[in-house]
Amino acid sequence: GDSVTQMEGPVTLSEEAFLTINCTYTATGYPSLFWYVQYPGEGLQLLLKATKADDKGSNKGFEATYRKETTSFHLEKGSVQVSDSAVYFCALPTGFQKLVFGTGTRLLVSP
Amino acid sequence: DTGVSQDPRHKITKRGQNVTFRCDPISEHNRLYWYRQTLGQGPEFLTYFQNEAQLEKSRLLSDRFSAERPKGSFSTLEIQRTEQGDSAMYLCASSFAGDNSPLHFGNGTRLTVT
Numbered sequence: 393g394d395s396v397t398q399m400e401g402p403v404t405l406s407e408e409a410f411l412t413i414n415c416t417y418t419a420t421g422y423p424s425l426f427w428y429v430q431y432p433g434e435g436l437q438l439l440l441k442a443t444k445a446d447d448k449g450s451n452k453g454f455e456a457t458y459r460k461e462t463t464s465f466h467l468e469k470g471s472v473q474v475s476d477s478a479v480y481f482c483a484l485p486t487g488f489q490k491l492v493f494g495t496g497t498r499l500l501v502s503p
Numbered sequence: 504d505t506g507v508s509q510d511p512r513h514k515i516t517k518r519g520q521n522v523t524f525r526c527d528p529i530s531e532h533n534r535l536y537w538y539r540q541t542l543g544q545g546p547e548f549l550t551y552f553q554n555e556a557q558l559e560k561s562r563l564l565s566d567r568f569s570a571e572r573p574k575g576s577f578s579t580l581e582i583q584r585t586e587q588g589d590s591a592m593y594l595c596a597s598s599f600a601g602d603n604s605p606l607h608f609g610n611g612t613r614l615t616v617t
Contacts, residue, residue: 424603435507435594435608436546443603481545488559489534489598491606493545 394419394486398494401479405472405501413467413497415456415482425449425458425465426491428481436481439467472501505529507609509595515615516585523581524612528597535578536606537570538594539563546594552578553600585616 399414417425424443428436440449445460454469465482482494508527516522528535533554538546549568550560554575564570567585572578582589592613596606 426605428608433610435509435610436596436606437608438605441603441605483545488551488553489601489604489606490536490548490551490559491546492548495543495545 394423394484394492396482396484396492396494398480398482398497401496401498403497403499405499407474407501407503408471409501411467411469411472411476411499413480413482413499415465415467415494417463417465417482417484419463419484419486422460423484423486425456426483426485427454427456427465427467428483428493430479430481430496432478439480472499474501474503477501507595507597507607509593509609509612511612512610513613513615515617518587518616519584521581521583522585522614523579524593524595524614526578526580526595526609528577528595529607530576532597532599532607533575534598534600535572536596536598537578537580538596540592540594540611541590549580582614585614587616590614590616 426441427439429439440451442449442458448457479496483491510525536551537549540546552572567583592611594611596608598604
């Protein structure tokens with residue numbers, strides 16, 4: 393079935409470092425792809441999305457490009473801040489917007 | 504738009520007791536979802552509604568779980584005869600219908616079964 397695989401965390405960075413969180417997917421067809429973020433004690437928030445191959449989603453300095461040839465949707469940010477510390481989830485819909493999530497990658501940014 | 508709200512935020516119960524959680528979705532959204540999230544894992548789909556109709560249930564949803572959305576607005580999730588394995592964060596989300604419409608999540612109800 394459809395699935396998402398994320399790199400294991402935690403990812404520990406210093407402020408202003410470059411961030412990459414890897415996400416690969418297995419799916420029939422070409423679904424939309426999403427990144428959600430979960431801050432401590434809160435629910436998930438949509439961070440960005442891409443709806444077709446070669447689309448680039450972006451928000452709050454984060455970017456991810458839908459790569460059909462490598463079935464990937466890696467999350468990147470050029471300069472992380474302490475406030476970016478959170479858990480990041482890659483996800484894809486499997487019919488009726490039912491989302492399948494990766495296991496999440498915890499990002500810890502130190503000043 | 505006040506977002507998706509869930510009540511209570513935390514619930515501690517003894518094994519064998521029944522618990523009920525409530526979710527109020529964003530008012531214009533016709534789809535409502537329940538997910539379960541355990542520590543260190545991503546959310547897992549439990550069930551979803553389109554308006555008042557429950558259209559899909561996961562195999563994770565045992566007979567002890569029941570969800571309703573009686574008027575197509577708020578929803579309740581009841582767990583009967585709770586077990587320690589039910590301890591988790593229960594997340595509610597809502598959306599418009601349509602493959603590219605994102606889900607909007609509430610802050611969840613954290614259930615602890617002792």
